[in-house]
C-alpha cells in the first residue's frame with residue numbers, strides 16, 4: 001500500500017512556506033517552534049534512546065529556538081538535560097531570547113561547557129535550513145570531536161553542516177542517527193553526504209501552510225511512513 005506522498009523542498013522553498021505561514025496566515029512563530037519541539041519529543045520519547053543524560057546543542061537562530069524548547073520539555077518531564085549554546089547568546093534571534101526568558105523562570109540553567117562523553121543522547125539544534133555558509137572553524141572542530149565520540153545524535157530539521165538544498169557538507173557536519181524534519185523533507189537530506197549523515201529521516205507536520213499557487217521546483221514525491 002502506498003504511504004502519504006510528500007514533496008521534496010529546497011531551503012529557500014521551506015523558508016517561503018515558513019514566512020507565508022507566519023506573516024500571511026498569522027500563525028504565531030512560537031506556536032510552530034512549540035510544535036516542532038513536541039514533534040522531536042515524540043521521537044526522543046519513543047523508547048529507542050537512552051535518556052540518562054541528554055545534551056542539547058543550540059544555535060542562535062530558529063533552529064536553536066527549537067532546541068531550547070526541546071530542552072524545556074525534557075526538563076519538565078524530569079529528564080537530566082544540559083543545554084549548551086554554540087555562539088554568543090547576546091546575538092541570538094528574538095525567538096531564542098523568548099525561549100530563554102521562559103526557561104530562566106522555569107529553572108533550567110544553561111551549561112557553559114559540556115562534556116560529550118557524559119551525554120547518552122545529543123540533540124543537534126545548531127543550524128537548520130538557515131545555513132548559508134561554511135561553518136566557523138571552532139564549530140567544525142567541535143563537530144569532528146563529537147563525530148569521533150560517536151554518541152547517538154538526533155538532528156533537529158537538518159543535521160548541522162548539511163546544506164538543506166544540495167546535501168553537501170559545509171566544512172563539517174554532525175552525523176545523525178535520526179533527523180526529525182518539519183513540514184516537508186528537505187531535498188539535501190536525500191542527496192550527496194546529506195543522504196547518509198541524516199540517518200533515519202522522520203517527517204513531522206508542525207502546521208506549516210502552503211499557498212494554493214505555490215510552485216514547487218521539484219516534482220519528485222517520496223512515500224513516507
Ligand SMILES: NC(=O)C1=CN([C@@H]2O[C@H](COP(=O)(O)OP(=O)(O)OC[C@H]3O[C@@H](n4cnc5c(N)ncnc54)[C@H](O)[C@@H]3O)[C@@H](O)[C@H]2O)[C@@H](O)CC1
Nearest residue numbers: 018032033061062063127128129130131132133134135157
Ligand atoms: N521560520 C520559523 O519561524 C520556523 C523555523 N523553524 C526552525 O528554524 C530553522 C531555520 O531557522 P533560521 O532561518 O533562523 O536559521 P538557522 O537557525 O538554521 O540558522 C540561524 C542563522 O545563522 C546564520 N548562519 C547561517 N549559516 C551560518 C554559518 N555557516 N556560520 C555562521 N552563521 C550562519 C544565518 O543568519 C541564519 O539565519 C528550521 O530549520 C527549523 O528548525 C521551526 O521552528 C518552525 C518555525
Ligand SMILES: [K+]
Nearest residue numbers: 124127156158
Ligand atoms: K540541526
